[in-house]
Amino acid sequence: MRALNPTHLSCFGAMLLLSLLAVPTPAMGELLIDKLIVELRQGKVNRQDLTVWNKSPDRVYILVEPSLITNPGKSTQRRVNSVDPREIGLLASPQRMILEPGQQRLLRIASLTTDASLERVYRVTVRPVVNEDAADGGLELLVGYDLLVLARPAITDFSVTTLRQGQQLTLRNEGNSSVELLKIRQCDRSGHCSDQTGKRLYAGAEWQTQLNSHGPAELFFSTADGPKTKTVK
Structure with missing residues (x-):
């Protein structure tokens, strides 16, 4: 090998x-x-x-x-x-x-x-x-x-942890299977929303990105067991 x-x-x-x-x-x-x-x-x-x-x-x-x-x-x-x-x-x-x-x-x-x-x-x-x-x-x-x-594996575990410092967001996949972060959405008080593209996050891997604003961010995932969302304030 x-x-x-x-x-x-x-x-x-x-x-x-x-x-x-x-x-x-x-x-x-x-x-x-x-x-x-x-x-x-x-x-x-x-x-x-x-x-x-x-x-x-x-x-x-x-x-x-x-x-x-x-x-x-x-x-x-x-x-x-x-x-x-x-x-x-x-x-x-x-x-x-x-x-x-x-x-x-x-x-x-x-x-x-x-x-x-x-x-x-x-x-x-x-x-x-x-x-x-x-x-x-x-x-x-x-x-x-x-x-x-x-x-x-037969049983998959969706476990993505987040750490936010200002506009910097760190994600870590603590589960046993990869997930695909489809997009990150942030909306202002007037209802205008902007999306950022994500990436595939393998088990045990970590990724950092810069958010568009200081407001809350909604994360949209595709996982082995279907779509998942997570909100980061």
């Missing part, structure tokens, strides 16, 4: 992966996936099937690479790759595909962990690769995806 420092790893949502590779033609392929964030739940939804679609006029060779994200959302965050899915606790199958023009195939994402009490965070890279039999030629921009996979 090998740990990599994810200098390009995003903590919010699914990240688009771009790479320049030497290939025989200058055309850009079109690879589509129907879901970029996969949520699994221990004992309820242990696997999901995604559709991978080749919309290009050319045959596409695809490589699928799952990774475990350790300490997500922290300065010590690392990306761990392994050829053995049992080591990281996630199966992505098949790991290689050949798609003809217009062809669709299913990609199965399955959790192999059965006793986790804390959410496990993964990235699954799905990217076109160069056909090894092709002759050398020009350059083509190949577009792939870095899917976000959240393998949640």
Whole structure:
């Protein structure tokens, strides 16, 4: 098992992966996936099937690479790759595909962990690769995806603590599963409201932001068990 420092790893949502590779033609392929964030739940939804679609006029060779994200959302965050899915606790199958023009195939994402009490965070890279039999030629921009996979425990605990000092707000996720702070809303006495965008907050992670005003703030969350709100005065 090998740990990599994810200098390009995003903590919010699914990240688009771009790479320049030497290939025989200058055309850009079109690879589509129907879901970029996969949520699994221990004992309820242990696997999901995604559709991978080749919309290009050319045959596409695809490589699928799952990774475990350790300490997500922290300065010590690392990306761990392994050829053995049992080591990281996630199966992505098949790991290689050949798609003809217009062809669709299913990609199965399955959790192999059965006793986790804390959410496990993964990235699954799905990217076109160069056909090894092709002759050398020009350059083509190949577009792939870095899917976000959240393998949640059977019972999740929503526990986000807040600390406010003036307009500075600090949030910490004390629960066992990630939450997405959708927005922060503040309204003045006349009823005019302004919204700030939030971010995904992984279990154990902390985030600071500057509020728009000194008035109360309402926080809107999306959690594993539905929407939640929290007011900070």
